[in-house]
Amino acid sequence: MRAGILALQGDVGEHRSALRACGADAVEVRSASDLEGVDALVIPGGESTTMLKLIDRYELRDPLVKRIEAGLPVLGTCAGAIVLASRTTDGDLPVRSARVGVGATGASLRPLGVLDLSVRRNAYGSQRESFEAEIEVAGVGPLTAVFIRAPVFEDPGPGVEVLAAWAERPVVVRSGRLLATAFHPELSGTPALHGYFLEEMGGG
Numbered sequence: 272m273r274a275g276i277l278a279l280q281g282d283v284g285e286h287r288s289a290l291r292a293c294g295a296d297a298v299e300v301r302s303a304s305d306l307e308g309v310d311a312l313v314i315p316g317g318e319s320t321t322m323l324k325l326i327d328r329y330e331l332r333d334p335l336v337k338r339i340e341a342g343l344p345v346l347g348t349c350a351g352a353i354v355l356a357s358r359t360t361d362g363d364l365p366v367r368s369a370r371v372g373v374g375a376t377g378a379s380l381r382p383l384g385v386l387d388l389s390v391r392r393n394a395y396g397s398q399r400e401s402f403e404a405e406i407e408v409a410g411v412g413p414l415t416a417v418f419i420r421a422p423v424f425e426d427p428g429p430g431v432e433v434l435a436a437w438a439e440r441p442v443v444v445r446s447g448r449l450l451a452t453a454f455h456p457e458l459s460g461t462p463a464l465h466g467y468f469l470e471e472m473g474g475g
Contacts, residue, residue: 272473275300275309279325281317281350285457292462293469303334311344311473313465314351316419316455319392320380322354332383339385344448344472346465347386352451353422356382358389386449387428394423408435408443411467416442416454424453448472 274290276283278299290297290313300306314322326332339345347355359382382390401419408414416437424441427433434450435443442453443464450472456464 272296272310272469273298273308274311274313274469274473275305276313276315277301277322277351279329279331280321281315282348282455282457283315285455286313286315286348286465289457289462289465290469293466295469302329303331306331306334306338309343311469312338312346314345314347314354315457316349316351319350319353319359322350323380323382326354326383336383336385339383339449342448344468345385345450346468346472347449347451348457349419349421349453349455352386352388352424352453353390353392354382355386355449355451356388356390357384357386357428358382358426360389360391361393386444386446386451387431388444388446388451389425391423391425393420404437406435406437406442408464408467410434410471411463414456414461414463415459416452416456417458418454421453424451 272295274295274297276286276299278301287297353359404416406414406416427444431444431446433441433444444451450468
């Protein structure tokens with residue numbers, strides 16, 4: 272399987288290593304033509320505002336949404352989950368709905384709107400308040416979850432399945448061929464979640 276990593280900004284190298292450990296041909300995606308050549312995609316952690324601005328700058332928004340709606344398997348981790356979400360907030364302030372027009376103020380912050388989930392950015396605290404927690408992920412097993420400026424998942428829609436929770440909050444969710452985590456599975460010390468993603472969603 273040829274698995275792409277959206278390489279505009281964020282944690283690319285560790286995802287590449289995890290995908291290759293699972294037997295995938297891991298490649299970097301920076302353009303629409305790169306995207307056409309992959310069977311699955313990882314949107315890594317990083318800085319979601321910067322990532323979304325670069326998605327728009329490189330005219331990747333429409334190609335991404337079209338391929339996802341056509342069934343492309345996607346793993347979004349931390350900021351990558353924010354990129355996929357239908358709604359985002361920052362603290363108690365709404366950032367932008369996915370349905371806001373392109374010309375609206377703050378439009379560069381629009382998520383892709385393909386995952387029926389509200390995501391509250393940086394809700395677990397700052398970089399200094401990063402932490403690890405042991406969680407159990409359905410279909411994967413026990414995992415060390417590394418939370419770094421992590422978002423909180425809220426109000427999952429009826430088609431969204433919660434695969435793992437921490438402190439009674441969802442931290443791994445699945446919707447069809449989309450998988451999203453609030454933490455960084457590429458830092459867990461095992462590629463188990465990447466393997467689950469490739470096998471269960473990509474047929475790899």
